[in-house]
Structure formats: C-alpha cells, structure tokens
Amino acid sequence: MAVLEISDLVVSWDPATRQRLPVVKADVVARLRAAADARAARIVERIPTDGPNLDDAAVDRLLVRAHTELQRLGEELHMAQRFAEMLVPVLAAARDGGVHPLRVVDIGCGLGYVVRALASSGVLGPDVELIGVDFNPALVGEAQRLAVEERLPCRFVCGDAFALDEDATLYLSNGVLHHFPADALGTFFRAQDRPATAAFVHYDIAATRLAPLGAWIYHRARMREPLGRHDGVASARRAHGDDVLLAAAAQASGMETFLFEPTRHANPFCAAMRPVIGIRPALTARFRAELGRRAKGLVGPR
Amino acid sequence: MIPITLGVLALVDGLFAGFRAATGRNARIRKDAYNRRAAWRGLGVGAAGAAAVGLLVAIGIAVAADPGQRYDELVSAGGRMLLVLLPFAAVVVLSLISYLLLPMRESTFVMVLALGPFTLVRPAVAAVAGIVAAVGSTDRLVWLVAAVATASVLMVEPAVHRRWYSEPV
Incomplete structure (x- = not known):
C-alpha cells in the first residue's frame, strides 16, 4: 500500500x-x-x-504553519550545523580547486531554515551566495520575508532549482529525497551532474526500523498541526534505504558519491538524518583532508 | 519544605511550559528574546495557578475543625506527589543539561530518546502524581487540592499557547 x-x-x-x-x-x-x-x-x-x-x-x-513547526525539528536536530559540517570542507576543496563563484542552492527549501541559518551564522564565508528554491510561492514568500526581517545575506526563488540563470556550485536539500519514488531518484541526481557543479549534499531520514516509531513519538510531542504529525511519520515510512540512495546517487556519473555515517555505521537514533554526498573526483582528496577523522564516516557504493 | 519544593517545581514547570507553548510558531533564526518572553508568560500563568492552589489550601485550612491536622494531611499528600515528580524532574533536568552541553550527535540522541518522550509522558506523570497524592488520604480537600494542582500545571502550556501563540509570528 x-x-x-x-x-x-x-x-x-x-x-x-x-x-x-x-x-x-x-x-x-x-x-x-x-x-x-x-x-x-x-x-x-x-x-x-x-x-x-x-x-x-x-x-x-x-x-x-506546518513548515514553521517543522523548523523546530531542524533546530533540535542541529540541521544547520550538520550541513555546515559537510559544506565547509566541500567549499574549502572547491576554493582550492579554483571554483568561482561559490553558489549554494537549497532544493525544495520550504521556509528556507537551512539557508537562513547558514546565512545567519556566516559559517560558510562571505564569498558564498546562498539561494533557496521551492515551487511553492507561499513558502518562498515567507522564507524571503523572514530573511529580510533578519537582514540575512541570502535569497529565495520560486521555481525549478535546475532552471536558475546560473547553476549551483553545490546543491543541497533537507528532507526532500523521500518525496521522490525510488525510480525517479536517478534523474534527480543526474540533474546535478552539470559542469559548474562541484558537489551535492542531501540530508534525509535514515530508513531504520525505529524511524517510524521515533518520528511518531517526536511529532506527537512536538507538533500541533495534524498535517505535520501525519506527514512526519509518513516521511519516516517512505525514507529510502542506504543502498537505494547510493545506487541512485551513483547515476551522477561525474561525481564520487558517499553516504556519511550511514545506518549500519551508527546508532539508529543518532542517524535519524544522514546525508548522501556527491563531489567531483578532483576535489575528493581535499574534502577528505578537511573532514579529518570524520572522513572515516564516508561510505561509498559497495 | 514540601510546599516550597512543590511551588518551585510548579513555577519552573511554568517556565518550560511557556517556552513549549511558543515553539513552532516563530520561524526566525534569532529568537532568544521571543523564547525568554514566552517562558516569562508561562511563569506568570503558572504562578497564577499556584496562587489559586495556595488560596484553596488557605481557605481549606481556615475552615477546618482541626487546622493543624489538615495542614499535616496536605503536607503528607504533597510529599507523595514529590515522590513521583522529583525523580521525573531530575531526569528531565539532566537530559536538558546533556542536550545543551553534549556535542551535536550526542545531543540529538538525548533529544530523540529523552526530551521528546518526556514531553509526551509529562501529562501522565502529573496525573499519576495527583492520583498518588489523593489516594493516600480520605480528606476531600486533599483530593480537591491534588486535582486543582494537577490541572493548573497542565493548563499552563495550552493557555499560553491559545492566548499568545495560536498563529505563527
């Protein structure tokens, strides 16, 4: 069903x-x-x-309303820090590789929490342009309003992230992958294998056996909107397994692809969200060096 | 000591209830002032509830045939209440400190495994504390105070939410 x-x-x-x-x-x-x-x-x-x-x-x-509540989940799971943990090394490798300009695009950004939090912290550096893209004008409008209100150096665009005037150096998304059926994921990843793009980092729910239960408890405790409670659990049930994601990401053939701290390498609770990462082979060594000991958490296709 | 401890617990719980009532309604990144204000509002509503319980206790003692015995009965019920509430409060505070101090992944672990579920079971814990306090006594005032105290603690979050945070900022 x-x-x-x-x-x-x-x-x-x-x-x-x-x-x-x-x-x-x-x-x-x-x-x-x-x-x-x-x-x-x-x-x-x-x-x-x-x-x-x-x-x-x-x-x-x-x-x-539902996305405003959902932001709390991102805050409590430290999603902005998690993205920064991956993006800072990727962008350092890109800078070293002479990639310019540095443009980060959040696909399906919703209210743009990740983009706005990264902009607020300034952790990626002043030379990085931050853009959030979503099809829903209501969410994009709200994201832009919030960014302006807090004078954050980022912007939001309504439309297709792959149809912007300029390609991204790095594409990211947060909780978007499970919205694609497994057989459509390959197309999504292939679309990011474009000349100007150095890498992608997509976080989504780890498909563990405990994920639906954890999502139910968490959403029951934290969310008020029935829609948010329902979709939070449905998301955990729809999450793609590690092998599915790795196989799909590998279709971006110009990238080396990894999962970071995949399910079998981590406590199922701590791995509630884990990223699939793609990066140009020329940048991989520097990326690993920047990650340091954490590079052990990178797992490629078997 | 028991009435003071219960009062302090109610006020601290009010602070957190106010914070929770405001969460998920403000998508700004920087919202420390917003959260502080919500916590103060929770404290205010919690203090009003605690004052109502105190008034009820005062009236109950004033009209009692033997005020001393009734006071002892109420303190004894409060002690039973604390037997349930204090361990729970201690674990919650410990989890909160861990969440704030631990590195990112470990603090996520604390959030998912402890703080989320604790929020979920909090009404049940408060209800059990009220029941444990009431069933150990035959004094109807004790039953009434236990019921009103439990209800006043549990109504802080919905009251603050409805009054100030029913829609996103």
Whole structure:
C-alpha cells in the first residue's frame, strides 16, 4: 500500500508552466482512503474549499504553519550545523580547486531554515551566495520575508532549482529525497551532474526500523498541526534505504558519491538524518583532508 | 519544605511550559528574546495557578475543625506527589543539561530518546502524581487540592499557547 503525505497532495503544479492547478478535495480524500489512510482523509476533509476545490489560501496558511513547526525539528536536530559540517570542507576543496563563484542552492527549501541559518551564522564565508528554491510561492514568500526581517545575506526563488540563470556550485536539500519514488531518484541526481557543479549534499531520514516509531513519538510531542504529525511519520515510512540512495546517487556519473555515517555505521537514533554526498573526483582528496577523522564516516557504493 | 519544593517545581514547570507553548510558531533564526518572553508568560500563568492552589489550601485550612491536622494531611499528600515528580524532574533536568552541553550527535540522541518522550509522558506523570497524592488520604480537600494542582500545571502550556501563540509570528 502506498504511503502518502498530505502536503504532496494538497497542492499541484503544471509540470510545464509551473502554474498552480486546482485540487479537487474529493479526489484527494478518495486517494487517501484508497491508501487506507482514513486519518489523513479526515485531515484533508477539514481544509476549507472554494467550490469543489481546496481553497488555495487556506492550504497555503496550513503549509506555512506546518513548515514553521517543522523548523523546530531542524533546530533540535542541529540541521544547520550538520550541513555546515559537510559544506565547509566541500567549499574549502572547491576554493582550492579554483571554483568561482561559490553558489549554494537549497532544493525544495520550504521556509528556507537551512539557508537562513547558514546565512545567519556566516559559517560558510562571505564569498558564498546562498539561494533557496521551492515551487511553492507561499513558502518562498515567507522564507524571503523572514530573511529580510533578519537582514540575512541570502535569497529565495520560486521555481525549478535546475532552471536558475546560473547553476549551483553545490546543491543541497533537507528532507526532500523521500518525496521522490525510488525510480525517479536517478534523474534527480543526474540533474546535478552539470559542469559548474562541484558537489551535492542531501540530508534525509535514515530508513531504520525505529524511524517510524521515533518520528511518531517526536511529532506527537512536538507538533500541533495534524498535517505535520501525519506527514512526519509518513516521511519516516517512505525514507529510502542506504543502498537505494547510493545506487541512485551513483547515476551522477561525474561525481564520487558517499553516504556519511550511514545506518549500519551508527546508532539508529543518532542517524535519524544522514546525508548522501556527491563531489567531483578532483576535489575528493581535499574534502577528505578537511573532514579529518570524520572522513572515516564516508561510505561509498559497495 | 514540601510546599516550597512543590511551588518551585510548579513555577519552573511554568517556565518550560511557556517556552513549549511558543515553539513552532516563530520561524526566525534569532529568537532568544521571543523564547525568554514566552517562558516569562508561562511563569506568570503558572504562578497564577499556584496562587489559586495556595488560596484553596488557605481557605481549606481556615475552615477546618482541626487546622493543624489538615495542614499535616496536605503536607503528607504533597510529599507523595514529590515522590513521583522529583525523580521525573531530575531526569528531565539532566537530559536538558546533556542536550545543551553534549556535542551535536550526542545531543540529538538525548533529544530523540529523552526530551521528546518526556514531553509526551509529562501529562501522565502529573496525573499519576495527583492520583498518588489523593489516594493516600480520605480528606476531600486533599483530593480537591491534588486535582486543582494537577490541572493548573497542565493548563499552563495550552493557555499560553491559545492566548499568545495560536498563529505563527
């Protein structure tokens, strides 16, 4: 039975124009019921409608509320520090390799917590441009508002991260990979194997047996929005295993790919989030050197 | 000592409840002042609850036929309450210190394994403490005080949340 996330179903975009499409509430409810997820169906039934369609403004407010809560998870799991731990060595290797300019793009940034936290700390250095990209204009608008309010040196763009005017030096994402079906992951990683790109770092939930239980406890304790509680557990159930991610990442054939501290190398609780990393072979030695002893945590395809 | 310890516990719990009530409602990066303000609000609401319990106790003692015996009965119930609350509070404080002091991965371990679940079981722990305090006595005032004290502690977070943090900042 397919595991569905409500947040994937309540908004829809035209793949060609990226224009927002109306979402018929009854269709979403039927899909969730067909997936034997009555609870999720009830959550969607409570969303206000505009005729037969879900009300766009109500959906946007709901998603902003859920993402605002979700940021707490990122804060408590130290996601900005975790990204910095990988990004600082990658960018040091890129600088050494003469890569310029240094542009970091967050794919599916939501409210842009990681980008804004990295911008706030300044840990990546003043020569790094930070950009968050998401298809959802409501989330991008909120991310930009928050960045302006705190005068953070970063910006947010609504659209396709792979269709920006300039490619990224480094692509990152946080909790995005499980939204792709396993057979679509290869396309996602291949899209990042472009000339100007030196590396990618994508964090997602480690697919351990305990992950759904841990997600349930955590979301029950920390989240108020029923949508957030539901999707948090669904995310853990949908998470891709280490081998699936490594095989998909390897399709970016111009990169060396690794998992950092994958499940079998770490305590299942501590490995709640772990990254898949791709880096140009010319930069790998320097990246390892910058990581120091932590480089032992890098595990490539078997 | 027992009434003071219970009062301090209620106030500290109010601080944390205020903090929790405000979490997930502010997506800014720098929000220390916001969190401090929320904690003070929790303290204020918690203090109001504690004052209500104190007033109830004072009235109960004032109208008792034997004020001394009733006071002893209430203190004894408070002691039973502490038997449940103090170990829990100690473990929570220890976990919190660990979360703040340990390196990134270890502190995540503490968060996922301890602080999250502790938040989840906190209402049950408070309820058990109230029940343990009440069942050891036949005095209906003790039952009432135990019930009101438990309810006043548990209502701080939802009250602060509803009053100040029902929507994102």
